[in-house]
Amino acid sequence: MLNNNLEQQAKALFKSWFVDGEPFNGKQPDDWILGTIDDLAKDVVCGKTPSTKKEEYYGGYIPFITIPDMHNCVYSLNTARSLSTLGAESQSKKTLPVNSVCVSCIGTAGLVTLVPVPSQTNQQINSIIPKNTVSPYYVYLLMKTMSEIINKLGQSGSTIVNLNKAQFGKIEVIIPSSKVMLEFTELVEPIFKLILLNQKENNRLSNLRDTLLPKLMSGELDVSNIDL
Secondary structure, eight states, X not given: OHHHHHHHHHHHHHXXXXXXXXXXXXXXXXXXXXXXXXXHEEEEXXXXXXXXXXXXXXXXXXXXXXXXXXXXXXXXXXXXEEEOHHHHHTTGGGOBOTTOEEEEOBSSTTOEEXXXXXXXXXXXXXXXXXXXXXXXXXXXXXXXXTHHHHHHHTTTTOSSOBOOHHHXXXXXXXXXXXXXXXXXXXXXXXXXXXXXXXXXXXXXXXXXXXXXXXXXXXXXXXXXXOOO
């Protein structure tokens, strides 16, 4: 609930700046341009699944993000599967740096998350590695506003959504100036840092619960002498 409220604050700031133009007297500044997702990115990376026949590729500490890991979270912090160093190195060009923006483009399209630690994804996800002058938080919030558009673009008359990397990169977007990007980052970065901190704390508490509850239920852990 707390993180949802924080994200709503960030979305409201995005709308104020980039939809309503409140800091700019309601007008789009002349130095903003119409470009594409490719223009925002150092690279757009379509994920790939390392060979599942090689057990040594899995079970390490490198998150392997798939669509189920992208629901109801800002950061893809919890992943059902992880890669070993060997698995990640088998496709090193697929490794995403921190604050890359993952967008699901096949099947359940339009989900958006940020990358909290170097990670890889499967082929259902296209990820934007923002240019140094581009705010990752602007890209994240922009993609969130475009989730329905991304879903529809992938339909192409089919019931299965499949928006490939080339099509994804050509989607038109508004690109604000570097100065505005920097100012926006300074404004919203504390919100996103707090969201990530809350997600990590929730993980810690969940892990603690999962460790202690079975011991309490089995009687292995005796709390009868604790004075409350």
